[in-house]
Amino acid sequence: MYSSFLFIVTLPPILLATNNFIDDYLDDAKIKYDNANKRVKRNFVLTSYSNQDIPETSTFDFIVVGSGSAGAVVANRLTETNFSVLLLEVGEEAVEITDVPVLAPLFQFTDLNWNYLMEKEDNMCLGLVDQRMAWPRGRALGGTSIINYMIHVRGNKQDYNRWEKMGNPGWSYRDVFKYFIKSEDFLVKQQDKGYHATGGYLGVQDVAFRTESVHAFVKAAQEAGHPFVDYNGRKQMGVSYVHATTRRGLRSSAEAAFLRPIRDRKNLKILTKSRATRVLIDGHRRAFGVEFLKDGKYHTAMANKEVILSAGAFNSPQLLMLSGIGPRRHLQELGIPLVQDLPVGRKMYDHITFLGLIFTVNQSIVSDQSVLEQPVNFLKLVLRGEGPLTTLGGVEALMYFKTKESDDPSPYPDMELIFISGGMHTDKGLFYRKTFRITDEIYNKVWKPLEDKYAWQVLPMLVHPKSYGFLELKSKNPFHWPKFHGNFFTDAGNKDVKTFIAAIREVQRMAKMPAWQKYGAQLVTTPIPGCEHNIFDSDDYWECALRHVTATLHHQVATCKMGPRTDPEAVVNHELKVYGVRNLRVADTSVIPIPITAHTNVPAYMIGEKAADLIKAEWL
Numbered sequence: 001m002y003s004s005f006l007f008i009v010t011l012p013p014i015l016l017a018t019n020n021f022i023d024d025y026l027d028d029a030k031i032k033y034d035n036a037n038k039r040v041k042r043n044f045v046l047t048s049y050s051n052q053d054i055p056e057t058s059t060f061d062f063i064v065v066g067s068g069s070a071g072a073v074v075a076n077r078l079t080e081t082n083f084s085v086l087l088l089e090v091g092e093e094a095v096e097i098t099d100v101p102v103l104a105p106l107f108q109f110t111d112l113n114w115n116y117l118m119e120k121e122d123n124m125c126l127g128l129v130d131q132r133m134a135w136p137r138g139r140a141l142g143g144t145s146i147i148n149y150m151i152h153v154r155g156n157k158q159d160y161n162r163w164e165k166m167g168n169p170g171w172s173y174r175d176v177f178k179y180f181i182k183s184e185d186f187l188v189k190q191q192d193k194g195y196h197a198t199g200g201y202l203g204v205q206d207v208a209f210r211t212e213s214v215h216a217f218v219k220a221a222q223e224a225g226h227p228f229v230d231y232n233g234r235k236q237m238g239v240s241y242v243h244a245t246t247r248r249g250l251r252s253s254a255e256a257a258f259l260r261p262i263r264d265r266k267n268l269k270i271l272t273k274s275r276a277t278r279v280l281i282d283g284h285r286r287a288f289g290v291e292f293l294k295d296g297k298y299h300t301a302m303a304n305k306e307v308i309l310s311a312g313a314f315n316s317p318q319l320l321m322l323s324g325i326g327p328r329r330h331l332q333e334l335g336i337p338l339v340q341d342l343p344v345g346r347k348m349y350d351h352i353t354f355l356g357l358i359f360t361v362n363q364s365i366v367s368d369q370s371v372l373e374q375p376v377n378f379l380k381l382v383l384r385g386e387g388p389l390t391t392l393g394g395v396e397a398l399m400y401f402k403t404k405e406s407d408d409p410s411p412y413p414d415m416e417l418i419f420i421s422g423g424m425h426t427d428k429g430l431f432y433r434k435t436f437r438i439t440d441e442i443y444n445k446v447w448k449p450l451e452d453k454y455a456w457q458v459l460p461m462l463v464h465p466k467s468y469g470f471l472e473l474k475s476k477n478p479f480h481w482p483k484f485h486g487n488f489f490t491d492a493g494n495k496d497v498k499t500f501i502a503a504i505r506e507v508q509r510m511a512k513m514p515a516w517q518k519y520g521a522q523l524v525t526t527p528i529p530g531c532e533h534n535i536f537d538s539d540d541y542w543e544c545a546l547r548h549v550t551a552t553l554h555h556q557v558a559t560c561k562m563g564p565r566t567d568p569e570a571v572v573n574h575e576l577k578v579y580g581v582r583n584l585r586v587a588d589t590s591v592i593p594i595p596i597t598a599h600t601n602v603p604a605y606m607i608g609e610k611a612a613d614l615i616k617a618e619w620l
């Protein structure tokens with residue numbers, strides 16, 4: 001059995017966290033997290049990937065850059081044939097402890113995270129350290145699927161039908177459905193017939209352990225008129241216990257699901273600690289290889305057939321621009337010779353959430369951090385895949401609904417609610433609130449008094465924001481961070497703020513239902529510091545609070561947008577080929593053209609599956 005009692009051995013060190021982390025790659029290491037000293041040095045690795053040095057130049061059929069959710073699938077499916085594939089990844093193999101779902105927030109404090117920060121924005125993030133939002137990203141074999149929360153959502157049928165209508169044939173829900181099916185081993189109990197499959201690489205389960213509070217949430221939602229649904233099935237609108245990307249209670253990451261089972265394939269070469277710095281493109285605008293740095297040395301790998309960028313929504317656009325593919329003026333200003341003028345990074349959508357919607361109850365029906373201290377819970381997890389450690393960092397249920405702000409006549413949600421059986425106070429402010437960079441002042445005022453009470457939170461997520469930002473390079477140095485501009489809450493009609501407020505009102509209504517009132521559920525009325533001048537619970541108050549404690553849920557998309565040639569924003573076509581350059585595709589969340597009614601991990605797997613099929617269709 002892969003998982004072992006080593007969890008128990010590793011937990012204390014990870015909680016005590018040392019500061020002997022050395023980052024040899026990031027130039028921006030200076031701009032570290034405020035608690036960089038909580039970083040953890042990884043001192044052992046269990047899975048053995050052959051990872052020998054390679055000659056300074058070698059040749060493969062395909063080179064895949066990035067081993068995250070999408071890249072791992074592409075590498076897996078392409079090596080089902082006799083094609084040779086090189087998979088390059090900056091990060092390393094993660095330690096096993098990352099498999100424990102309840103610990104999900106911890107890994108943002110390790111070198112498994114790129115640790116990006118958003119640029120400062122006016123009148124936004126006012127309650128966050130340095131007014132800068134944390135934009136974590138996975139940096140490991142398995143990419144962001146190593147540090148994510150394992151919430152499993154495909155998205156709404158209309159999401160994909162809209163992609164197709166925008167001029168992307170082959171991407172309607174009907175078309176992509178087979179790829180969701182292909183990946184999954186779906187074992188959720190309350191599921192719609194005909195919508196799921198078993199036997200795939202990716203584990204999907206119910207969370208084995210549920211607190212009393214999630215039952216109250218699900219029941220109250222139904223009392224308020226929201227049906228119970230399989231949100232990955234026939235209809236998405238309604239409430240449900242969360243579906244988890246786990247297998248036997250442990251994280252089913254891209255690495256565990258798609259790479260570990262095939263690591264002995266002779267035609268797959270995986271190189272970790274290898275950072276691609278440039279796609280090599282010849283005078284005929286044909287991609288023929290990748291330049292990368294490993295062990296302080298530059299190497300060149302050649303691709304007979306194609307280079308596939310799966311470096312994620314930040315690093316795929318970065319690599320394109322470093323290789324001369326991007327907005328003409330921007331590249332000229334940075335002194336990067338232009339290969340192809342394309343709007344790379346010019347538009348970036350994201351999903352944000354409000355952190356300040358908290359309710360107390362009068363009984364211990366919520367998550368309890370002391371479960372971490374009881375060794376029996378580790379045994380339950382390791383031996384049976386059960387117990388409180390299988391909880392997805394406290395996330396227990398989801399709900400999709402349409403607020404009164406929506407002008408869409410069809411059953412298309414504009415909001416998702418994420419139910420957490422606890423909140424920033426549950427771990428006494430140690431990790432969770434720091435992942436969001438909530439300041440001490442705000443934490444101490446709002447959450448600290450809840451540390452000895454019972455409280456739960458709902459995180460509303462705006463699924464189809466009107467505001468959007470962009471991404472650009474800071475310089476032509478491949479080791480510099482890109483600059484991330486969120487531009488949240490900047491849409492002309494202030495519709496994004498209004499939709500959030502409508503969602504807050506709906507949660508308040510749900511909290512008044514009998515299922516919650518049984519436990520005396522009450523809204524926490526401590527005003528967010530900085531918003532005391534507003535009348536508590538007025539729309540103005542909530543807008544102020546939104547501008548103080550809003551965070552990303554890490555679903556940045558569209559930085560290498562997929563679209564038809566006639567779309568001035570498009571970077572790749574419906575076959576994910578970069579316009580104007582041959583033998584170069586992008587396959588990851590950066591191609592998602594518009595925000596979807598989902599978290600982006602499962603869509604990334606789907607994109608990987610579909611990309612592999614498109615590539616096989618071309619070369620087999």
Ligand SMILES: Cc1cc2nc3c(=O)[nH]c(=O)nc-3n(C[C@H](O)[C@H](O)[C@H](O)COP(=O)(O)OP(=O)(O)OC[C@H]3O[C@@H](n4cnc5c(N)ncnc54)[C@H](O)[C@@H]3O)c2cc1C
Nearest residue numbers: 066068070143144148149150151276312315588589599601
């Ligand atoms: C904290 C957090 C929680 C999340 N929770 C959820 C959730 O619960 N459910 C959900 O559906 N989604 C969640 N997401 C989002 C989801 O995990 C990601 O959208 C998804 O994993 C992205 O897949 P990807 O293939 O596009 O990129 P990634 O998985 O990010 O993979 C990109 C890979 O490329 C590597 N790379 C980058 N640059 C280079 C380079 N130059 N050379 C070599 N390698 C490179 C990176 O290190 C990384 O491994 C979460 C994200 C975060 C950050």
Ligand SMILES: *[C@@H]1O[C@H](CO)[C@@H](O)[C@H](O)[C@H]1NC(C)=O
Nearest residue numbers: 060061081082083084267620
């Ligand atoms: C793969 O197999 C096909 C058919 O069996 C053969 O024509 C081709 O040369 C092989 N390719 C490689 C890279 O071995």
Ligand SMILES: *[C@@H]1O[C@H](CO)[C@@H](O)[C@H](O)[C@H]1NC(C)=O
Nearest residue numbers: 361362363517518519520521
């Ligand atoms: C909690 O509140 C409810 C509703 O007011 C009440 O019926 C119940 O007795 C309370 N329980 C406790 C333990 O105080």
